[in-house]
Amino acid sequence: MSKTYRSFAGTLFDVSNYIFLSIVGIVAVLPFIYVVAGSFASDAELTQRAVFLIPKSFTLSAYEFIFSTDTILKSIGVSLYVTVVGTLVNLFFTVTMAYALSKKNLMGRNTFLNMIVFSMLFGGGLIPTYIVVRELQMLDTYWALIIPGAISAFNLIIVKNFFQELPQELEEAAKIDGCTEIGLLMRIVLPLSMPVLATFTLFYAVGHWNNFFSALLYLNDPAKWPLQVMLRQIVLLSQMAAGDMSQVDPQFVKQQEQSIKMAVIVVGTIPILLVYPFLQKHFAKGVLIGSVKG
Amino acid sequence: MKQAAAPNNPLELEQTATHAKAQRRTGVMSRLLKDKWLYVLLTPGLLYFIIFKYVPMWGVLLAFQNYQPFLGFWKSDWVGLEHFRVFFTNPEFFMLLRNTLLLSFYNLVFFFPAPIVLALLLNEVRRAFFKRTIQTLIYVPHFISLVIVASLTYVFLTTQGGIVNEMLQQHIGTKIDFLASPGWFRPMIIIQTIWKETGFGTIIFLAALAGVDVEQYEAAIMDGANRFRQMWHITLPSIRSTIIILLILRMGQVLDNGFEQIFLMLNPLNREVAEVFDTYVYMMGITQGAFSYSTAVGLFKAIVGVVLVLGTNWLAKRFGQSGIY
Secondary structure, eight states, X not given: OHHHHOOHHHHHHHHHHHHHHHHHHHHHHHHHHHHHHHHTSOHHHHHHOOOOSSOSSOOOHHHHHXXXXXXXXXXXXXXXXXXXXXXXXXXXXXXXXXXXXXXXXXTTHHHHHHHHHHHHHOOOOHHHHHHHHHHTTOTTSTXXXXXXXXXXXXXXXXXXXXXXXXXXXXXXXXXHTTOOHHHHIIIIIHHHTHHHHHHHHHHHHHXXXXXXXXXXXXXXXXXXXXXXXXXXXXXXXXXXXOGGGGGSOHHHHTOOOHXXXXXXXXXXXXXXXXXXXXXXXXXXXXXXXXXXXO | OOOOOOOOSHHHHHHHHHHHHHHHHHHHHHHHHHTHHHHHHHHHHHHHHIIIIIHHHHGXXXXXXXXXXXXXXXXXXXXXXXXXXXXXXXXXXXXXXXXXXXXXXXXXXXXXXXXXXXXXXXXXOOOHHHHHHHHHHHHGGGGSOHHHHHHXXXXXXXXXXXXXXXXXXXXXXXXXXXXXXXXXXXXXXXXXXXXXXXXXXXXXXXXXXXXXXXXXXXXXXXXXXXXXXXXXXXXXXXXXXXXXXXXXXXXXXXXXXXXXXXXXHOOTTTHHHHOOHHHHHHIIIIITOOHHHHHHHHHHHHHHHHHHHHHHHHHHHHTTOOOOO
């Protein structure tokens, strides 16, 4: 039916719309493609011809260089550790609290919920939080990257809403069979919530992998830095004669070579690109969308 | 709970009342006991919120002290509003206010409409495969860390072999030091934000658009409405409430420019336009150790934030929108 109504202006709009959206799509990923290509090119080639997508002289020297010492490998190890442990902590805190709050006749429930919502609106700020972390003796430990962000209030409320929507009959049946609330959570609620939990696992994990500020704030010892902080030192601070660049292995910082910076960027991005298909599958299903609207 | 039968004489009535009171008292205990496992589950999260959200809220009292780390909170002197007075009379206050507001303003003008426009354009695509492919591509930058975004910016814009400057050199014969020039700082930040968040920002609008009744379009076509009129009279009104909610949330963040992004792009050469409240708090508090003073700055910012959210929400309600509370 629509064909008979298609006017010249409509077709023109469609064609230019498709072209425009294709350009937008390409622009979103082009920087990565260029950086990946550049990381395999020799520096001579990068200076000679800046624009290319396939390097003429394919070389692994940038990667050989960044893995020649264990500085980068160690920071990848730190990032992986914080991501895995941190995500487990996030899930434990979020799921337990969300489940308790999903019970509508829990005494004090509204007070707790208001408390959570208020914390989204107003916060003590950077310095008081820093002092709390310091007083808890967490400075220069990886717990400082994990515990102070154990729950995202926003995620908590979404998970709570999801638990609330689950059919109550199952839970009542299990209760009659003598199941405790904890058994209920483990055996009935969690298995039913796998898609939602997968989504939040990925979101929390990406957050940990990408986080650099907590490390910068709470870890003074460069040997403990995760990859993102290392990346900042290598790519950003080598650009300026900044004071704190002397803190890292000087061999890395003095390097001005573009291909090496590109190789480090690729190393920092690849884990995200690897989990991205899973991420997309889950958030596209609308777990987040439905709850944001409500 | 069991309903008592209706009493029919005064004495019985009184007895029922006392009974009910006693029952309520034991009710609290029995409800606590009945749900004891739920409270066990609640405890870790509750402790988290108390320790890491509410203790720091109480910690804003530092702003009214001369906090000395070696004396601790209890022994430090109280100085009242002294830190606020110093802050507001500091010429840097106006620099911070101007930088913060200008970045927010540019963000609102150039970034805020971008996801709306992109969602409307995506909504016009009839080929599902094409639409899905584009969506897959444009969501990617959202998941990339800000360090990577800043690194990409540096690698592309550096005067030492960056692709942009090499091209400028070839075509106009000169290089521009984007990274160190104050004039390029704001455009750089806004372009980063547009690149990183526009795609992901479409999700919420596309969800609202998916709910629009197809019959409305059919009726509009019958009435002879062209594509643009359909978009204007059906599509856009259907996402109006979403736009308003996001606008309210955005207003509440007028003083939040995204600390990490600015911190990464800030350097001594562009400081005069790049320093905002958040980076100032970090610099004064963490780098220079002026805990109380920077807490005062942070508190000022947080209070303005709350007032702005509540104020915009109130305004939205007055104009007949649903608001967020």
